[in-house]
Amino acid sequence: MKLNLQLFGVPFRRTSKTKKRMRRTHLKKEVGAITTCPKCGATIRPHRACLSCGFYKDEEVVKVNKDEEK
Numbered sequence: 001m002k003l004n005l006q007l008f009g010v011p012f013r014r015t016s017k018t019k020k021r022m023r024r025t026h027l028k029k030e031v032g033a034i035t036t037c038p039k040c041g042a043t044i045r046p047h048r049a050c051l052s053c054g055f056y057k058d059e060e061v062v063k064v065n066k067d068e069e070k
């Protein structure tokens, strides 16, 4: 298939390494919000039940299998 280049914006110059890297300094993965469990102190995500103790808002909402923990 032959492309009709008149239909496209064609780069006048190749983007330099520096310009490319400067542009990509904004491309990074954001770190999600993180809090600690008030019951056990484990690092958890807000508005979610704690994975290590199974508590959410002073109430056990998830049964955590303690035997599988080391």
Ligand SMILES: [Zn+2]
Pocket: 037, 038, 039, 040, 041, 042, 050, 051, 052, 053, 054, 055
């Ligand atoms: Zn916890």
